[in-house]
Amino acid sequence: MTGDPNSSQDNLQDIRLGHADRGFVGKIIRLDALVTGSSLSPQELEQRLVEMGFVEGARVEILHEGTIRRDPIAVRVDNITIALRRSEAMAVIVE
Amino acid sequence: MTTASLRLALVGAPNTGKTSLFNSLTGSRQKVANYPGVTVERKSGGFVTPEGRSVTVLDLPGTYSLRGRSPDEEITRDIVLGRFDGEAVPDLVLCVADATNLRLTLRLVLELKRVGRPMMLVLNMIDIARRRGVTIDLERMSQELGLPIVTSVAVRKGGVDELLKRTDEFLARSHEAAASQWTTPTIADLKAAQREADRIIAAAVTLPTKPDTLTNRIDSVVLHPVGGLVILAVILFVMFQAVFTWAQPAMELLSDGFSALGQLIHDVMPEGWGLLQSFLQNGLISGVGSVIVFLPQIIIIFLFILLLEDFGYMARAAFLMDRIMGGAGLHGRAFIPLLSSFACAIPGIMATRVIDNRRDRLTTILIAPLMTCSARIPVYTLIISAFVPATTVWGFVNLQGLVMFGLYAAGITSALTVSAVAKFFLWRDHAPAPFMLELPDYKMPRLKSIAIGVFTRAKMFLYRAGTTILSMMVLIWFLASFPTAPAGAEGPAINYSFAAMIGHALEPLLRPIGFNWQIAVALIPGMAAREVAVAALGTVYSIEGGKEAADQIGQVLAQKWTLATALSLLVWYIFAPQCASTLAVIRRETGGAKWMVVTFIYMLALAYVASFLTFNLAQALGLH
Numbered sequence: 274m275t276g277d278p279n280s281s282q283d284n285l286q287d288i289r290l291g292h293a294d295r296g297f298v299g300k301i302i303r304l305d306a307l308v309t310g311s312s313l314s315p316q317e318l319e320q321r322l323v324e325m326g327f328v329e330g331a332r333v334e335i336l337h338e339g340t341i342r343r344d345p346i347a348v349r350v351d352n353i354t355i356a357l358r359r360s361e362a363m364a365v366i367v368e
Numbered sequence: 369m370t371t372a373s374l375r376l377a378l379v380g381a382p383n384t385g386k387t388s389l390f391n392s393l394t395g396s397r398q399k400v401a402n403y404p405g406v407t408v409e410r411k412s413g414g415f416v417t418p419e420g421r422s423v424t425v426l427d428l429p430g431t432y433s434l435r436g437r438s439p440d441e442e443i444t445r446d447i448v449l450g451r452f453d454g455e456a457v458p459d460l461v462l463c464v465a466d467a468t469n470l471r472l473t474l475r476l477v478l479e480l481k482r483v484g485r486p487m488m489l490v491l492n493m494i495d496i497a498r499r500r501g502v503t504i505d506l507e508r509m510s511q512e513l514g515l516p517i518v519t520s521v522a523v524r525k526g527g528v529d530e531l532l533k534r535t536d537e538f539l540a541r542s543h544e545a546a547a548s549q550w551t552t553p554t555i556a557d558l559k560a561a562q563r564e565a566d567r568i569i570a571a572a573v574t575l576p577t578k579p580d581t582l583t584n585r586i587d588s589v590v591l592h593p594v595g596g597l598v599i600l601a602v603i604l605f606v607m608f609q610a611v612f613t614w615a616q617p618a619m620e621l622l623s624d625g626f627s628a629l630g631q632l633i634h635d636v637m638p639e640g641w642g643l644l645q646s647f648l649q650n651g652l653i654s655g656v657g658s659v660i661v662f663l664p665q666i667i668i669i670f671l672f673i674l675l676l677e678d679f680g681y682m683a684r685a686a687f688l689m690d691r692i693m694g695g696a697g698l699h700g701r702a703f704i705p706l707l708s709s710f711a712c713a714i715p716g717i718m719a720t721r722v723i724d725n726r727r728d729r730l731t732t733i734l735i736a737p738l739m740t741c742s743a744r745i746p747v748y749t750l751i752i753s754a755f756v757p758a759t760t761v762w763g764f765v766n767l768q769g770l771v772m773f774g775l776y777a778a779g780i781t782s783a784l785t786v787s788a789v790a791k792f793f794l795w796r797d798h799a800p801a802p803f804m805l806e807l808p809d810y811k812m813p814r815l816k817s818i819a820i821g822v823f824t825r826a827k828m829f830l831y832r833a834g835t836t837i838l839s840m841m842v843l844i845w846f847l848a849s850f851p852t853a854p855a856g857a858e859g860p861a862i863n864y865s866f867a868a869m870i871g872h873a874l875e876p877l878l879r880p881i882g883f884n885w886q887i888a889v890a891l892i893p894g895m896a897a898r899e900v901a902v903a904a905l906g907t908v909y910s911i912e913g914g915k916e917a918a919d920q921i922g923q924v925l926a927q928k929w930t931l932a933t934a935l936s937l938l939v940w941y942i943f944a945p946q947c948a949s950t951l952a953v954i955r956r957e958t959g960g961a962k963w964m965v966v967t968f969i970y971m972l973a974l975a976y977v978a979s980f981l982t983f984n985l986a987q988a989l990g991l992h
């Protein structure tokens with residue numbers, strides 16, 4: 274896990290969950306809360322995501338999206354559904 | 369066996385059924401609903417186990433971790449760690465898990481183990497898990513966790529028998545509490561715990577090959593980007609139409625009943641008992657009776673809200689409204705407290721405890737009283753029925769229901785506007801915290817719990833009518849009856865009473881917004897509770913009008929007020945801070961008088977300005 278946002282040698286297939294479309298199915302590779310549009314500090318955001326079950330290896334699927342700018346999204350994380358905004362979902366790197 | 373009662377605490381992730389368990393163990397009727405964050409307080413109750421141990425049990429707010437990031441979660445943390453003032457640490461922690469959804473609770477279990485209290489894991493909702501074909505190897509899981517495990521169905525009769533039995537067995541042995549090793553978990557700790565929890569689940573739980581898709585199918589309609597918003601609007605619209613049309617027959621029955629009762633009292637009372645007769649007829653029947661008439665409407669609105677809550681729709685509504693709420697500068701979790709405020713602002717304000725950021729919480733508290741609470745229904749209905757014809761527009765819409773819908777919409781719009789303005793002027797640099805909410809699976813609303821819920825609300829309404837409203841009515845009746853008119857005086861006797869004096873003193877202040885002295889008199893006791901204004905108007909006009917006018921307050925208003933005055937009073941009630949209990953709760957929840965005063969002043973100012981504009985505009989348009 275890299276802490277430095279500039280050294281993002283992301284695999285080309287890796288995307289941020291916040292960019293994914295409805296119907297997307299993937300697996301969480303890691304969390305990277307440093308560059309998101311969230312009002313939370315990276316530390317706090319990462320902690321909350323982990324508390325809601327967003328950890329490496331979990332299966333995620335975008336089930337629904339909101340009306341305005343397709344935000345927020347409802348994400349199936351393993352077997353629970355979490356609603357969150359795209360700006361927070363940016364911290365979740367998936368493949 | 370000890371004589372001191374043993375202390376149990378119910379701890380677990382949100383929405384796992386802790387309160388349902390608490391209710392079935394203790395026979396209480398605490399609020400249960402299908403969304404996370406229902407319980408925001410510590411509730412204590414007692415029961416006796418089958419073997420005769422007396423036990424105190426605490427119901428606590430749900431939490432994903434002991435970190436305590438919002439006021440409700442802090443309560444749970446402090447109880448579990450024994451830091452809560454005046455509350456000893458629990459002898460046994462019952463960790464409650466939703467058997468269909470173990471991931472997050474098992475991680476919490478691992479965290480709780482570090483606290484070192486004796487603990488037992490309760491796999492609740494085992495009925496749903498079995499129906500879906502989830503099999504859990506209890507022995508294996510118990511071994512892996514090093515904890516005793518029981519299953520339960522909190523909402524079914526006999527569903528907690530095993531829990532009771534095992535609690536007895538557990539308490540029969542003596543247990544050493546280990547010293548607490550708990551420290552606030554770091555992200556790495558949380559991840560490690562989650563991995564461990566996932567490993568245990570993989571080892572002990574077999575999921576069905578065909579997962580439950582019903583929730584998903586409903587959601588694809590209910591959360592559809594366009595369809596979902598339409599459905600939300602339709603639900604609200606039907607709700608307000610129903611409040612008018614369905615309640616009508618029952619209300620007429622009640623109101624006719626009270627009229628007949630008044631007539632009966634009038635007829636059978638011997639001459640010379642004039643004072644008692646006036647008290648019964650004007651104070652009690654025209655006053656308190658005029659409020660009780662609204663019981664059917666209160667029942668209908670609560671029926672709708674409870675059904676939506678139990679079904680699991682609330683969290684979806686929050687999802688649909690999130691962008692709009694965020695646009696007004698509100699926190700993502702503000703929606704449910706605001707929606708609860710449709711019933712009453714007091715539980716709504718309490719529910720803001722789920723909001724972690726203090727500023728966001730304050731904003732929500734400030735605007736919660738603007739949501740149309742059920743105590744406004746009597747006021748709105750009275751005026752609407754007196755001034756708006758019950759015609760049908762556009763082929764199927766009841767015009768009165770439409771006006772009601774408009775008043776609700778006005779409340780919501782003004783709440784959002786106030787929030788946006790507050791953010792802009794007070795906290796411009798502060799970005800509201802994000803929305804992150806678990807969407808629970810839908811559950812079939814349970815007839816019994818809905819019935820209990822409606823019954824509890826109806827009882828509360830009648831209790832208020834019998835206490836607050838009744839005592840205010842005694843006061844009003846007294847003020848409106850004394851001193852009696854001097855001999856040979858002209859006009860109704862009430863013109864010489866204290867009430868008239870007070871009313872006339874206030875009238876100059878209220879004349880610019882179109883209120884007469886009778887309204888002025890009604891507004892003061894109306895501070896105790898909004899419905900009191902209806903009762904007070906009933907009493908004042910019935911004393912003024914003499915015996916023949918004692919029946920239908922609505923008809924009297926239609927004759928005595930101009931449409932401009934009626935509209936102005938409707939608008940007044942959208943904004944005015946006419947509820948002392950709400951102000952008291954704001955004071956308690958914000959920890960000081962400052963925000964209570966702010967709320968009072970801003971609402972009063974809004975009410976005055978809005979009524980002033982309405983009245984003058986209506987007059988200019990010639991609405992008499």
Ligand SMILES: Nc1nc2c(ncn2[C@@H]2O[C@H](COP(=O)(O)OP(=O)(O)OP(=O)(O)O)[C@@H](O)[C@H]2O)c(=O)[nH]1
Pocket residue numbers: 381382383384385386387388389399400401402403404405406407408428429430431492493494495496520521522523524678811814
């Ligand atoms: N079928 C079934 N439903 C249950 C059971 N226990 C609880 N429920 C339902 O689950 C929902 C949540 O129950 P609550 O008791 O409010 O949950 P809670 O843990 O107190 O929730 P918070 O106070 O928000 O933390 C309600 O709709 C209950 O009717 C159960 O054993 N079986």
Ligand SMILES: [Mg+2]
Pocket residue numbers: 386387388399406407428429430
């Ligand atoms: Mg609860």
